Each structure stands twice: as structure tokens, then as C-alpha cells.
Amino acid sequence: MTDRGEDTDVGSARFVAGRWPLFWLLLRGYLLMLPTLGIYRFWLTTQTRRFYWTNTLIGGEPLEYTGNALQLLVGFFFAVAFFLPLYIAFFYFATQGGDVAVIGYGVVGLLFWFMTGYALYRARDFRLSRTLWRGIRFDQRGSAWAYAARRFLWSLVVLATLGLAYPFMAASLWRYRWTHCFYGDRRFAFSGSWRTLAGPFYRLYFGLLILAVIAFIIAVTLEGRAWPWLVFGSLFLLCAFLGWYHYRARTLSRLYSCVTLGAARLDLRVRARILVGQVLAYGALALLWSILCFVGGIIVVILLLGEGAVASGLPDAADLARLARTGWAEVALVIGSYLGFVGGLALLGEVVFGYGYWALLARGARVSGLESLASVRAAAEDRSVVGEGLADALNIGAY
Amino acid sequence: MQGFEARFHDGVTARVEPVRLVPPLGGQGAIEILASDDASRDRWPVETLYTVPTRKGTLRLGSTARPAGARLEVTGKAEVQRLLDLLPGIGHRRTADRRRQLGVIGLATAALGSLIIAYVVGVPLLARNIVGLVPAAWEESLGATVAVQIEQALSQGAGFAVCDPDPQSLANRAIARFAHSVAAGTGTPFSPRISVIRSDIPNAFALPGGQAYYFSALLDRTSSADEFAGVLAHELGHVVYRHGLEGLVSTSATGLLIGFVLGDLTGLSIAGGLGSALIDTRFSREAEREADRFALDAARRLGFRPAGLADLLDRISEDDRMSRALALLSTHPLSEERRAALEDMDSGGETLSPAFTPIEWQAIKSMCAEAEGPRSSVSIGERPGSQSRQRDLVPLETAP
Structure with missing residues (x-):
């Protein structure tokens, strides 16, 4: 018999992987994207998800990601098919002046905003329906169109009320998402309402509003001097920064803690200081990486152009352009360094924020009543989802 | 000791069953899945087995002849290696799949x-x-x-x-x-x-x-x-x-x-x-x-x-x-x-x-x-x- 060690902490979720395996996985994937002209990104996304999924254990059983890269590739083609008419529309607007262009761009902008909701829902469906736990699949039912319409109309209300209606919107969307979410034949429920968010949200909203007014009044009374603006401006930004992450942590904990699955319920605790720590860590690493790239870039330019070339000190745009003109190899070098720099930042972002967020949710979660899930039965197969290309293409894909 | 300790998901219910696996002699035939009372729980023909990517030191198997979610999981590096040695076909299939993926990547890259x-x-x-x-x-x-x-x-x-x-x-x-x-x-x-x-x-x-x-x-x-x-x-x-x-x-x-x-x-x-x-x-x-x-x-x-x-x-x-x-x-x-x-x-x-x-x-x-x-x-x-x-x-x- 297996002596399952996790018996001691049945109910808690665990995340058992470190950051370094993810780092190497991403580094390898980013490098492979170069010779494959970016095609490899679908495989990298799949591997990254497998990393997160398989290292997450709930009640001792790991999640499994059953999706594959080809599905993502096909989804991307669907997204291209969606974007092609938009491209033609953009081409047409570009040739038109005045009202036609303004109205045209406005309509396309609204369409984008609407489709973002659709894409998010489909992406969630794609991931959930490819998540296996204890041999049973999750699923997101409901209609992505209905969700998109709901999100679109709510966002208009939020806009009209200067953001005050946001808790109602968030509660409504969370309820739609979770009440249409299934584990096998068992349906999730969401017990939250706008009151779940109201406290943290309105505290942040009015707190910052009052602070801004006070800072403004003080700065105006001490008019003519620059330092009040500087002092109160930075104070305000600091409060906004800390307040935002405090709010994020509180609402994430509360909203997720409203999710139940039959007799099983989720209980999540997210700490604001960890979120703030992630931002600071990323800032420091990104700065370090930028400095490294900058110094490395200068050295390369000097080596390629000779010492005399950069006699005036730092290389300027003209030197870079001269470098670029010397030949295709140098052009490739310039583009390569740019991609390297941006890729480095993206890699850091995933390792700090992507990993951090996942680990935060997985480690902060406690699930009670897991034993009640033994009676869940598999639902019918759902092979209709072709992918989440639209979300990727709209740049809103998450894990 | 005979067989391998494993966890079994039948892909129909969300139960997790501790089982014992007995691989066939010579790598041909079916892998025997025995429940805790040594009664036969299921048999998975070897040629239907496939591995599922998972974390290190773990082997996760599915069968094309069973529900899509059915899984067998064996943990422990040494155990996994021992089982793989007894089922050589799995490794071959894994290599073939990897080659197929590489082919798709190469083809897509060439097309682009x-x-x-x-x-x-x-x-x-x-x-x-x-x-x-x-x-x-x-x-x-x-x-x-x-x-x-x-x-x-x-x-x-x-x-x-x-x-x-x-x-x-x-x-x-x-x-x-x-x-x-x-x-x-x-x-x-x-x-x-x-x-x-x-x-x-x-x-x-x-x-x-x-x-x-x-x-x-x-x-x-x-x-x-x-x-x-x-x-x-x-x-x-x-x-x-x-x-x-x-x-x-x-x-x-x-x-x-x-x-x-x-x-x-x-x-x-x-x-x-x-x-x-x-x-x-x-x-x-x-x-x-x-x-x-x-x-x-x-x-x-x-x-x-x-x-x-x-x-x-x-x-x-x-x-x-x-x-x-x-x-x-x-x-x-x-x-x-x-x-x-x-x-x-x-x-x-x-x-x-x-x-x-x-x-x-x-x-x-x-x-x-x-x-x-x-x-x-x-x-x-x-x-x-x-x-x-x-x-x-x-x-x-x-x-x-």
C-alpha cells in the first residue's frame, strides 16, 4: 500500500516546483523561437502550462494539462481569420478622412473591447476543459457571447458612474464565470456579491480621491514652489501603489473564498506584501538587466566600430545607425540585441509575476470537503474548443 | 516484491484508488491492475499505453482503450525506471511522438x-x-x-x-x-x-x-x-x-x-x-x-x-x-x-x-x-x- 505522505495536509493545495526549472524552460524556449521564426511559442506555452499544472497538487493529486501545441497553433489561425477583415477595414479607414475615419476607428475599438470579453471566456474554457484532476476534467460552459455582452454593458455602466459601479460588475462577472464552471458533472457555485468587494474597493477609491484633493489643496496654497508638488505627488503615488496591492490581495482572497464545488469549498489567503515584493523584485531585476544590456551594448559597438569611433564618449543614435549600415550581419546584431533585451524582460516577468502569482494562489489556498468529490462522475467529452488564439492575438492570454 | 505501487484514476469517477501494477512478462500482453484486495481491477493492453508529461520522478500512463481521463501514476525515480525497462514499447512511442512534434515545428517554420x-x-x-x-x-x-x-x-x-x-x-x-x-x-x-x-x-x-x-x-x-x-x-x-x-x-x-x-x-x-x-x-x-x-x-x-x-x-x-x-x-x-x-x-x-x-x-x-x-x-x-x-x-x- 502506498503510504501517502500528503495525508497530513489533505485539503491544502501545494505547489512543488522552484523558479529555476521554469527559468531554464523559458530560456530554452525563447532561444528556440529564434530559429523557428516564433512558431515555437505555441510549444513553449504548452510546456509552461504543463510546468504549472503538474507541479500543483490539490489533496495530494496533481493537475494535468491535456492541451497541446497544435491546438494553440490552430487557434492562432482562427484569430488571424478574425483579424483579416479588420485589417482591410483599417486599410479603408486609413484612406478616408474626417468623420468616416473617426467613426470607423471608434467602431473597431468598441468591437475590440467587446471581443476581448469573448476571447477571455474562450481562453478560460480552453484551459479549464484541458485540466484534469483525479481523472476528471473541468469545464467552462455558458456562452462566451453572453459573457462578452455582459462584460461590455457593465463596462459602459462603470464608465458612466466614474468607476463606482465596479464592484457590481466584478461580482456579476465572477458569478457568471463560476456558476457556469464544472468539475465533471458537478457545478461550481459562487456566493459572493458586490458587498464582497465593496469595502476594499470604496476605501481605495475614496481614500485616494480625498488624498488627491488634500495634496492638491496644499500644493496650491504653497504655490510658486516646486517641492510641495514633488513631495505630495510622490506621497500620493506611494499610497496609490500600496493601496492598490492591498486592495488586490484582499479582493482576490475574498472572491476566491466565495467559490464552492458541492460540499467542497475554497479558502484563499493572499498577502499584499508578497504582491508588493514581486513588483519590487521585478523592478530591481529589470533594472539590473537593463544596465547589463546597456554596458554590453556599448562594448559591442566599440568593438565593432573601433575605439576611435566613439571618441565623444557614449555612442549616439548616429553611431548605431552607422553600425546598422555596415552590413546585414550588423543589422541582424542590432535586431538580435533588441530581441534579447525585450525577451530578457519578458522572461523575468514570467519568472517573477507568472510564477509568483500561481504559487501565491496555489500555496495560499485551502480546500475543505475534498472527500465529497469522490462521487463526481465524468461529463460527456467536449472537443468543440479549438483554442484560444483570439486571446493570444489580442494580447490578453494568461497562463 | 511483485509489481509496482500506483494510484489509479478510472476516468469515470473522481475516486483515487491505490493499486498494484503487474507488467506482463516480456513486455507483451496487458498490464494487470490489482485492487488493494488483490482482485483484478482492470487490464490495460500494453500497445494502448501512452505516457503523459508530468513532473520529475513520476510516470503517468493513459490508455487509448480507456476513458480519456483514466490514469495510472507511479512515483519514485527507481520505480519509474524499473517499470519503463519492463515496458520498452512506451519509450519508443514517446520518441516517435517527439519526432512527430519536431516534424510539425519544422514544417510550420519552413512554411512561415x-x-x-x-x-x-x-x-x-x-x-x-x-x-x-x-x-x-x-x-x-x-x-x-x-x-x-x-x-x-x-x-x-x-x-x-x-x-x-x-x-x-x-x-x-x-x-x-x-x-x-x-x-x-x-x-x-x-x-x-x-x-x-x-x-x-x-x-x-x-x-x-x-x-x-x-x-x-x-x-x-x-x-x-x-x-x-x-x-x-x-x-x-x-x-x-x-x-x-x-x-x-x-x-x-x-x-x-x-x-x-x-x-x-x-x-x-x-x-x-x-x-x-x-x-x-x-x-x-x-x-x-x-x-x-x-x-x-x-x-x-x-x-x-x-x-x-x-x-x-x-x-x-x-x-x-x-x-x-x-x-x-x-x-x-x-x-x-x-x-x-x-x-x-x-x-x-x-x-x-x-x-x-x-x-x-x-x-x-x-x-x-x-x-x-x-x-x-x-x-x-x-x-x-x-x-x-x-x-x-x-x-x-x-x-x-
């Missing part, structure tokens, strides 16, 4: 690579064919729209100050006559219109549909009628070849292609912009060469000296360090390159006569000098946003 090559080679052709389908009237209305945008951008909303608004003046009549004779016989559906505009930027450019501009700052530096004629002929070349519209088509197509490679179809990333700029530069350089050849052709037909264009470009580029610095991304080939090309083309030999009479040239030269209107306050180095739709002679980043 040939798409890019076909694009870079074929888009000028493609753009030209698409442009051929666009009715001339449509291009003219596009030109009118672009003219409004460019005027606003270059004059900060004030509108262009035309140097000599009287179309019947000696200078304007001479320019119109020249434009007409350059366009005659080219089969262009457009009737070219040239306006001399008061501006501090030494530039000249053509818009889709036949409108071309010559700025006073460039006219100040234009020292002969041949130079003036060369520039005008070059701009009219852009009109005749419909380069403005062609640029718009190719820019749109390039954006789509770059989006395809980077996966960001909104085209908002810097890498996307940079890539588009690099590819589009190639096309617009080709367009400049084409317009140069057109100017040369016109010079031959009308009998003026074509090297004037190169002379003027030389003079402008001498005090134009910035435009050289940005040559890679500018829409224009370097003046040295163009000069060489123009002189190559300039075979000479024919009877050369100025395109304008001395009196006409004098009138043109003084078009902007007479008027007292306020000078346009455009700052040097400014560039209109819709760069791809206009075809200018020299880059606008011009240091004084």
Missing part, C-alpha cells in the same frame, strides 16, 4: 519562412496588382484626405501658405506646362498638380492622386532650372507609378505578416514596429529608384539635364547629418547611392536644353520671395505621421 521570403520578394508585385484594381477616382479622394492631414500636421493646423496663388501667373503656367508634358504619354489617369508652398523644411513630395508639393526652403536651395525640373519629374514619377497607394498596401500587409511572426496581431509592440519599418524601407527604396528612373526618362524626352536632381540632393545632404544617420530606417536611399545611380543613367549625348526658359525660371525662383505672408512656423525635424502615404524627396529630419 517561405511565406516571408515570398512576401519580401513578391509584395511590390502584389501591391502593384492591388493598386491596379483601385479606381483612379478613389485614389484621388484618398489624396485629398491625405493632403488635409499633411497640411494640418506640417503647418500645425494653420494650412499651407501657397506662394503664388494665381494659377495664371508666368511661374505657375510654366510649372503646369512642364507637369503636363512629363505626364503626357505615360498613360496615367491623374492630372498632376504642383503647388509651391511656404515652409522652412527643404522638401518636396507627391501625394496619391496627382498632388505634389515643392517647399520654399527647397526652392531657395535649388540653383538651376534643371535641378527644379529633375525634382518635379521625380515626384511626378511617384504619381505615375502610384507609389503612395502602393506604400499603403504594403505597409498594411507587412503589419499583418509581422503580427503573424510575433503573435501580436494588434501590432502594438515595438518589435513589430521596427520589423515593419525595416521591411517597408526596402520597398520604398525601390520606389525611390523607380522615380529616379522616371525622372531620367522624362529628362531624355524633354531634353533637360537629369543630373540636376543629383546635384541638389548632394547639396542638401551636405548639411544633413541626421538624415544619413537615420538612413537605414529612412524611406530614402542614401544620396551617394542615388547620385551614382543617376550618373550611371545619365548617358548624356543628347541635345540638352533647359526645361524652363530663363525668364520662367526667374519667375519660379521669386515665387515665394515677393509675397509678404507670415512664414510658416513649422519647426525643423518634424515629421508627419502618415509618412507612408507621401513620397518625399529628402527626409524631413533635416538639420539646418
Whole structure:
């Protein structure tokens, strides 16, 4: 018999992987994207998800990601098919002046905003329906169109009320998402309402509003001097920064803690200081990486152009352009360094924020009543989802 | 000890069952799954087994003959290795699958690579064919729209100050006559219109549909009628070849292609912009060469000296360090390159006569000098946003 060690902490979720395996996985994937002209990104996304999924254990059983890269590739083609008419529309607007262009761009902008909701829902469906736990699949039912319409109309209300209606919107969307979410034949429920968010949200909203007014009044009374603006401006930004992450942590904990699955319920605790720590860590690493790239870039330019070339000190745009003109190899070098720099930042972002967020949710979660899930039965197969290309293409894909 | 301890999901219910696996002797047959009381729970034929990617030190098996979610999981590095040794077929299938994935990646990359090559080679052709389908009237209305945008951008909303608004003046009549004779016989559906505009930027450019501009700052530096004629002929070349519209088509197509490679179809990333700029530069350089050849052709037909264009470009580029610095991304080939090309083309030999009479040239030269209107306050180095739709002679980043 297996002596399952996790018996001691049945109910808690665990995340058992470190950051370094993810780092190497991403580094390898980013490098492979170069010779494959970016095609490899679908495989990298799949591997990254497998990393997160398989290292997450709930009640001792790991999640499994059953999706594959080809599905993502096909989804991307669907997204291209969606974007092609938009491209033609953009081409047409570009040739038109005045009202036609303004109205045209406005309509396309609204369409984008609407489709973002659709894409998010489909992406969630794609991931959930490819998540296996204890041999049973999750699923997101409901209609992505209905969700998109709901999100679109709510966002208009939020806009009209200067953001005050946001808790109602968030509660409504969370309820739609979770009440249409299934584990096998068992349906999730969401017990939250706008009151779940109201406290943290309105505290942040009015707190910052009052602070801004006070800072403004003080700065105006001490008019003519620059330092009040500087002092109160930075104070305000600091409060906004800390307040935002405090709010994020509180609402994430509360909203997720409203999710139940039959007799099983989720209980999540997210700490604001960890979120703030992630931002600071990323800032420091990104700065370090930028400095490294900058110094490395200068050295390369000097080596390629000779010492005399950069006699005036730092290389300027003209030197870079001269470098670029010397030949295709140098052009490739310039583009390569740019991609390297941006890729480095993206890699850091995933390792700090992507990993951090996942680990935060997985480690902060406690699930009670897991034993009640033994009676869940598999639902019918759902092979209709072709992918989440639209979300990727709209740049809103998450894990 | 016989068999392997494992956890079993039947893929029908969410139960987790501890089981014992007994692999078949010799790796053939079926893997026996025994429940805790040693009763047979299930049998999975070996040839239906596949591995599922999972974390290190764990083996996760599925069977194509069972529900999609059915799994067997064995943990422990040594155990996993021992089991794999007993089931050699699994390793082979894993290798085959990996090879298949590599094949797909290779195929997709090759397809995308040939798409890019076909694009870079074929888009000028493609753009030209698409442009051929666009009715001339449509291009003219596009030109009118672009003219409004460019005027606003270059004059900060004030509108262009035309140097000599009287179309019947000696200078304007001479320019119109020249434009007409350059366009005659080219089969262009457009009737070219040239306006001399008061501006501090030494530039000249053509818009889709036949409108071309010559700025006073460039006219100040234009020292002969041949130079003036060369520039005008070059701009009219852009009109005749419909380069403005062609640029718009190719820019749109390039954006789509770059989006395809980077996966960001909104085209908002810097890498996307940079890539588009690099590819589009190639096309617009080709367009400049084409317009140069057109100017040369016109010079031959009308009998003026074509090297004037190169002379003027030389003079402008001498005090134009910035435009050289940005040559890679500018829409224009370097003046040295163009000069060489123009002189190559300039075979000479024919009877050369100025395109304008001395009196006409004098009138043109003084078009902007007479008027007292306020000078346009455009700052040097400014560039209109819709760069791809206009075809200018020299880059606008011009240091004084």
C-alpha cells in the first residue's frame, strides 16, 4: 500500500516546483523561437502550462494539462481569420478622412473591447476543459457571447458612474464565470456579491480621491514652489501603489473564498506584501538587466566600430545607425540585441509575476470537503474548443 | 516484491484508488491492475499505453482503450525506471511522438519562412496588382484626405501658405506646362498638380492622386532650372507609378505578416514596429529608384539635364547629418547611392536644353520671395505621421 505522505495536509493545495526549472524552460524556449521564426511559442506555452499544472497538487493529486501545441497553433489561425477583415477595414479607414475615419476607428475599438470579453471566456474554457484532476476534467460552459455582452454593458455602466459601479460588475462577472464552471458533472457555485468587494474597493477609491484633493489643496496654497508638488505627488503615488496591492490581495482572497464545488469549498489567503515584493523584485531585476544590456551594448559597438569611433564618449543614435549600415550581419546584431533585451524582460516577468502569482494562489489556498468529490462522475467529452488564439492575438492570454 | 505501487484514476469517477501494477512478462500482453484486495481491477493492453508529461520522478500512463481521463501514476525515480525497462514499447512511442512534434515545428517554420521570403520578394508585385484594381477616382479622394492631414500636421493646423496663388501667373503656367508634358504619354489617369508652398523644411513630395508639393526652403536651395525640373519629374514619377497607394498596401500587409511572426496581431509592440519599418524601407527604396528612373526618362524626352536632381540632393545632404544617420530606417536611399545611380543613367549625348526658359525660371525662383505672408512656423525635424502615404524627396529630419 502506498503510504501517502500528503495525508497530513489533505485539503491544502501545494505547489512543488522552484523558479529555476521554469527559468531554464523559458530560456530554452525563447532561444528556440529564434530559429523557428516564433512558431515555437505555441510549444513553449504548452510546456509552461504543463510546468504549472503538474507541479500543483490539490489533496495530494496533481493537475494535468491535456492541451497541446497544435491546438494553440490552430487557434492562432482562427484569430488571424478574425483579424483579416479588420485589417482591410483599417486599410479603408486609413484612406478616408474626417468623420468616416473617426467613426470607423471608434467602431473597431468598441468591437475590440467587446471581443476581448469573448476571447477571455474562450481562453478560460480552453484551459479549464484541458485540466484534469483525479481523472476528471473541468469545464467552462455558458456562452462566451453572453459573457462578452455582459462584460461590455457593465463596462459602459462603470464608465458612466466614474468607476463606482465596479464592484457590481466584478461580482456579476465572477458569478457568471463560476456558476457556469464544472468539475465533471458537478457545478461550481459562487456566493459572493458586490458587498464582497465593496469595502476594499470604496476605501481605495475614496481614500485616494480625498488624498488627491488634500495634496492638491496644499500644493496650491504653497504655490510658486516646486517641492510641495514633488513631495505630495510622490506621497500620493506611494499610497496609490500600496493601496492598490492591498486592495488586490484582499479582493482576490475574498472572491476566491466565495467559490464552492458541492460540499467542497475554497479558502484563499493572499498577502499584499508578497504582491508588493514581486513588483519590487521585478523592478530591481529589470533594472539590473537593463544596465547589463546597456554596458554590453556599448562594448559591442566599440568593438565593432573601433575605439576611435566613439571618441565623444557614449555612442549616439548616429553611431548605431552607422553600425546598422555596415552590413546585414550588423543589422541582424542590432535586431538580435533588441530581441534579447525585450525577451530578457519578458522572461523575468514570467519568472517573477507568472510564477509568483500561481504559487501565491496555489500555496495560499485551502480546500475543505475534498472527500465529497469522490462521487463526481465524468461529463460527456467536449472537443468543440479549438483554442484560444483570439486571446493570444489580442494580447490578453494568461497562463 | 511483485509489481509496482500506483494510484489509479478510472476516468469515470473522481475516486483515487491505490493499486498494484503487474507488467506482463516480456513486455507483451496487458498490464494487470490489482485492487488493494488483490482482485483484478482492470487490464490495460500494453500497445494502448501512452505516457503523459508530468513532473520529475513520476510516470503517468493513459490508455487509448480507456476513458480519456483514466490514469495510472507511479512515483519514485527507481520505480519509474524499473517499470519503463519492463515496458520498452512506451519509450519508443514517446520518441516517435517527439519526432512527430519536431516534424510539425519544422514544417510550420519552413512554411512561415517561405511565406516571408515570398512576401519580401513578391509584395511590390502584389501591391502593384492591388493598386491596379483601385479606381483612379478613389485614389484621388484618398489624396485629398491625405493632403488635409499633411497640411494640418506640417503647418500645425494653420494650412499651407501657397506662394503664388494665381494659377495664371508666368511661374505657375510654366510649372503646369512642364507637369503636363512629363505626364503626357505615360498613360496615367491623374492630372498632376504642383503647388509651391511656404515652409522652412527643404522638401518636396507627391501625394496619391496627382498632388505634389515643392517647399520654399527647397526652392531657395535649388540653383538651376534643371535641378527644379529633375525634382518635379521625380515626384511626378511617384504619381505615375502610384507609389503612395502602393506604400499603403504594403505597409498594411507587412503589419499583418509581422503580427503573424510575433503573435501580436494588434501590432502594438515595438518589435513589430521596427520589423515593419525595416521591411517597408526596402520597398520604398525601390520606389525611390523607380522615380529616379522616371525622372531620367522624362529628362531624355524633354531634353533637360537629369543630373540636376543629383546635384541638389548632394547639396542638401551636405548639411544633413541626421538624415544619413537615420538612413537605414529612412524611406530614402542614401544620396551617394542615388547620385551614382543617376550618373550611371545619365548617358548624356543628347541635345540638352533647359526645361524652363530663363525668364520662367526667374519667375519660379521669386515665387515665394515677393509675397509678404507670415512664414510658416513649422519647426525643423518634424515629421508627419502618415509618412507612408507621401513620397518625399529628402527626409524631413533635416538639420539646418
